[in-house]
Amino acid sequence: MRVAFVKMHGLGNDFVVIDRRVGNVPPVDTALARSLADRRTGIGCDQLVVIEGSQAADFRMRIFNPDGGEVEACGNASRAVALLHGEPARIETAGGIIHARPADHGIAVDMGHPRFEWNEIPLAYAMDTYSMPVGWDGLENPIAVNVGNPHVVFFVPDTDSIELDRLGPQIENDPLFPERVNVNVATIVNRHSIRLRVWERGAGLTRACGTGACATAAAAIKRGLVERQVTVALPGGTLAIALGEDSAITMTGPAAEAFRGSFEWGAFA
Incomplete structure (x- = not known):
């Protein structure tokens, strides 16, 4: 047929x-x-x-x-x-x-509320998800967040300098993440702008990842790095992410x- x-x-x-x-x-x-x-x-x-x-x-x-x-x-x-x-x-x-x-x-898509508890990511065992005491070849202390699927976000001085094609699969398949994980490396440009690259679980390097943009914005807001409305620039283009007063995420693009x-x-x- x-x-x-x-x-x-x-x-x-x-x-x-x-x-x-x-x-x-x-x-x-x-x-x-x-x-x-x-x-x-x-x-x-x-x-x-x-x-x-x-x-x-x-x-x-x-x-x-x-x-x-x-x-x-x-x-x-x-x-x-x-x-x-x-x-x-x-x-x-x-x-x-x-x-x-x-x-x-x-x-515009209302993506729900970000979740930060270790068992909601999920992780294999309990730890601080706001600054995880783990690292992979220089990528250290990510924040973990679930926005419908699991993400770790690393804030780095220059996202383009990270060998994400090499480190992405290592982190994705680490036993710490029983359901594997999406890997985000982000650079804060200013209080309203983030640059982002994503290794997507099961797909690899991607030109754009909507949940990655949401997870990264939520993580940056949680750490006080940006305001509650930001633009996230990915290799394929830019998304607008807003975190409401009720902490719900809206993605527009x-x-x-x-x-x-x-x-x-x-x-x-």
Whole structure:
């Protein structure tokens, strides 16, 4: 059977979106996600996004990394599916229900509240998550935060000088993180601006990571390094992050549709 897809991106973080509510699309599994994500033999993407019906929200969004692993949340993918939806929506994810709506500069997504307790990240054992007493080859004392998925954030003088392609996989797969972790290296430009690079769990170096921008902003605010509204500049572009008085995070940024197509299910499943 042929299945329709939409190719989308948020700041260059690209997705193949399949809507299982349309037609009789079979369930998606790890093997299909890996096959479709392959940039040489598949369609190619950073994440496969599957839209399904939901009893708890307007629809459910499932997110698969190129390694086939399913993850809890993706801020850029949230903006992409919200753009497809075209109006305010409540979106069910494995990390909880989020809210998205059209905004002046793209799509605004209410990402919920950052969580900092060690068992909410989760970590393998209890420790201070605001200045973790750990390090990897010069990257030291990160702050850990869960914004629907787990992140560690390192504040460094120059994010571009960090060998993130080498250190990222080491940190991601360290036994300290039983569910692995996303790795962020950030430089504070001023009280309203952050530069950021992200090693994304299960995907590697990425041009943009919405939850990484949210986690980094929340961590910087928690340490008193920036104000409660900041811009986060990633290699693919800039996101606006705001932390409300109730500590809920709002992320605002662009999303775009690249093209539409279809594929033969049996060739990839």
